Amino acid sequence: MTAISKHFQPDSALAQALPGFSPRPAQTEMAEAIATTLKSKGQLVVEAETGTGKTYAYLVPILLSKGSAMISTGTKALQEQLFHRDLPALRDAVAPHKQVTLLKGRSNYLCIHRLQQNSAHAAELSKTVQKQLVEVKRWSLRTEDGDVAGLAQLPEDAEVLPHVTSTVDNCLGRDCPVYEDCYLVKARKRALEADIVVVNHHLFFADMALKDVGFGELIPTADALVFDEAHQLPDIASQYFGEAIGSRQLQELAQEAKVLYLTEVKDLRQLDKAADKLLTSLRDWRLVFPADPQRGNWRQFQQQDNVIEAARMVTESLEFFRDVMKTAIGRNQDLDACYERCVEFIHTWHWLQQTERTGYSFWYETTPRHVVLHQTPLQVADKFGGFVAKSDASWIFTSATLAINEDFKHFTRLLGIQQAQTLCLPSPFAFAEQGMLCVPRFLPQPHQREMLDALLDITTQVLDANPNGGTFVLFTSHRMLQLVAERLAQVTDRPMFVQGTVNKRELLADFIAAGNAVLLGTASFWEGVDVRGQALTCVIIDKLPFGAPDDPLLQARIEDCRLRGADPFSQVQLPPAIIALKQGAGRLIRDRSDRGVLIVCDQRIVTRPYGKLFVGSLPPLKRTRDLQQALDFLRTINGEATA
Template sequence: MPENPTVTDLLTTAVAALGGHERAGQVQMAEAVATAMESGQHLLVQAGTGTGKSLAYLVPSLLHQDRVVVATATLALQHQLVERDLPRLVEALAADPAAGAVDTSYAVLKGRSNYACLHRIREGVPDDQGTLEVELPTGSLGKKVLELRDWAEEQAEQGGSGERDNAPRHTDREWRQVSVNHRECLGAAKCPFGQECFAERAKEKAHRSHLIVTNHSLLAIDAIEGVPMIPDYDVVVIDEAHELTARVTQAATDELWAAEVERAARRSQRHVEGDQADDLADAADALREAINEARPGRFDTIPQDLGDALLLVRDAARACVSAYPKTTEDADAAMQQAKGAVQEVFATAERMAADLDSDVLWLSEGTERMPPRLCVAPLQVWGPMRDKLLTDKTVVFTSATLKLGGDFRTVATSLGLKPEDEEMPWLGLDVGSPFDYGRQGILYVARHLPPPGRDGLGPAVLDEIVELVDASEGRTLGLFSSRRAAEAAAETVRERLPHLTTLAQGDAQLPELAAQFVSDPHTCLFGTLSLWQGLDVPGDTCQLVLIDRIPFPRPDDPLLSARQQAADRAGGNGFMQVAATHAALLLAQGAGRLIRTGTDRGVVAVLDPRLATARYGGFLKASLPPMWTTTDPAVVRQALTRLAAT
């Protein structure tokens, strides 16, 4: 091997050391990623499941002369990179003399609230009056918080990361008792435990590392929101890139509700001498009244009462922040955190009251656990991504689903790249898949069924589900457009096929349901969105994937409906650019649950005839893996029966 190994040389070394074998697509991708990093040209790479794409971008990332950031959408992939792929890759390269000069240092970086806060644990949690309260909550919550505190202290003693992912099992509410967000944090210089701080230690390690693994949200806050979170870097690799626009939107979405404003006012009472905290509490009452009078949904024009209430909250929060004493080196932690809460209320109310054309404002429906809340999100994110990320950095986007409708243009446009982009040249590359979809999978479109309506699953659809599940003897993953549809299908299958085990999302936690699904092939698992993208069940556990209807967004979805209208106003086709694109992505992700290894076989059954009859059906089918296609239910039942027998 030469003294300065190429990407292909190191990839060969790494794959051999890990006991695998190179795939043509993996080598092609690694070389393309290395070329993009050197040339500065943006790259979109579609790499099917099983390609080995993580190694194909990690190897050139370690070889690149400057720091590289890898951003993922899910904790599962981040965990895989940090706990499995990178340690094994570094070990393989360390054993190769030719790779000795390669900087293999890496770190993981997350938002501050993902780390336990030693100040909150040791000094207490602010109560509603803003007093630091060390006392534990009562009941099961207190017991769990004590367990989390003990775990965090052990992490501090042992030099652990203090990351939420490594903590004992807990809920969001429990975790909030031992963590802070960036506004509540005192900062390393002012915090008495700054030297031990888990978040600060993670940042320090990132500054010393050549490769940083983070998530889409933190990347968005750093690059697009302009809040420095990540050390300077040259290139970013975005894995699970089909999720990026949704995660960037999520990171730029703010919420406001009356109880939050009220709590910020109460916490300010003991820190503000004037009437400003009382004025903020009065503004909270006005906001509650205006929200109660408003109808849930998107506001094309803010109702007068609601607009007035937002102005009242904005002005009261601004005055309250100004009334806080100037912070000193030994700033009171409770005061800092209370002030942070008011600053957050001010920033959100100011944004909402501005009623910008670039934002979408809506009122969510209240639930038993959550009150109605105002939400504001950017109308589009491709502009900020283009101006603030793509202009400054070289970006490699990769996913198993980037070619929607058969090419890269749809996804590229949503990311901020133009089809023929002279200012920002980019390349789209499909390295294929190691799977033979034409032989391994069947796409069945139930053309004979009636189009789906608003009344849920009709008798004909339920009959079809029972017949398909019966033929496959279980082994079915059902992906449904609503919880109601999933539960109706599960109930019907339980009644008519009692010899099978039928599970529905909500019966238990998802990991528990997935484990039961894998352990017994004569099992069906029916659920909604989290199953469409987050479940990996290779083998004969899953030989039938049922999709009840094309997953178009709901017509009353405030953000997507606004984006669709904006596309129409701009002279485009809002339905195809927004609704059909959304459906194509989810459909491709759902169909991708079937074939996970080279030996998997099965059927993707779409029980929505529009996939075969509607004009947009061709666009949707072109987004799916190239499976053999039929509309004959008898052929599919025979195929499933043969599979079940073998």
């Protein structure tokens, strides 16, 4: 028995510390592979299917190792779960001497200086922000870590948050008058002193992007790096290795300058006028884009005369704004910081007007009020792979969905880690007994108008057969979700929850509490959602999750692939769709006692040659083309629940 495997025995300290723990061979195999990688300073990619227990499989060897470690999760919610729930009991049982801390991005911590600054001129803020500011001030008197997640009385997207947190752009750093009391500085200090730091992928890449230009210092140098939910890494890396500038950033800069005019430089009337001019040009800039929120190809869109003129006005007002602030340099620290941000914004703005450069996708995205321009690299393998190769650390990547038919080449190629060892571990669940996969016969093609009626019919039949259980209906587009939601509300009295009506956490809690509800969701509900037992016994997926053909980033990657002489469909479009379907299907069976039905409403999974790759990557559920058979299985589950 190895030093690692003894910790996964029925009589181990781990088993005593964790109620309901039972040994799992795949979990032990994964832990031993990670321990070997830690010793060799190597790279390991592990697909550990649902039920393997991958979290404990990487935590035990990390806790037992001598060096420092960084664990990165896909989302802040998973980051908090790991730090507050999974790590404490395990650390106490295995390595009580280890110091563990949580580190989030800058915008998650209260900025005392900005709170004081905005409190001093609260009358200039909206009524909503004024009320929320009162709540923040009360909370600030009792918080110990300054983590705004503790502001439970405010919504996650509260309007006040940008006024009481900082960004890289507006932080004064060591020049801040309350630097010694800064919650972010304290959190970074704890991270530097800790043995294990828990971060998330966005924070990791934000720091890595800063390191690339010589300023990265958020995350301490670690001997081992573990990435959970690693399938998200290529897309997140692309975001941080690119450039972006949005009208919201520029608007906030102008608003801050107006506040400084009212409070600090009251004689500089020209600053107020320059800020107003910038705000007007930004409003006009938004108006040249389509009213509905969307993504589009910036390289093409910018050729229009009205867009050229609106961009020219933004450029002119930005430069005038900069020139006015330049006349007052040295009078006020906050104004000096605004000037520096403005200079940087102008540089980025000009850079993103130059779309003739190759190797990037130039695209825009809009919200009802704002526009963001993006420059995204089409490949991150060289940069990320080079970073890994130069490092002396061990690198571990794990997720339930990394391989396509047990092949990891797609993932390792995207990240440039093709020398990594790989390991594919099956789930201990008895999928063939616990669940059923149904692809109903005689369905219309996904693009046909009749698909809406077919999807609605299948959903209503499922609800009739599943009176005591919950149902997820997962969509690849918001448009189809809204159409089905509108029609379904007219024909069912079942509790119904629709993504976007309230925040995700509250929506999910209400769905579970209802016990037999139906939830309609898009991308964010395809992964990272854990509903066990009778609360979720059926998952319906509207179609195979290929990327939208008009997505400008996808279009650019397809074109780049063609130029390299490769097949865009097999290399660019197919792999992420397979991974996404695996994620969606993974919502169904989350426990040894779970039972349920997965219904995929897309004939292409059985009629197209590539369908075999989708099916081969799904859990080995019992399969049927007969919807009635799937409904009967649901009725059996419901009968057992009633009994």
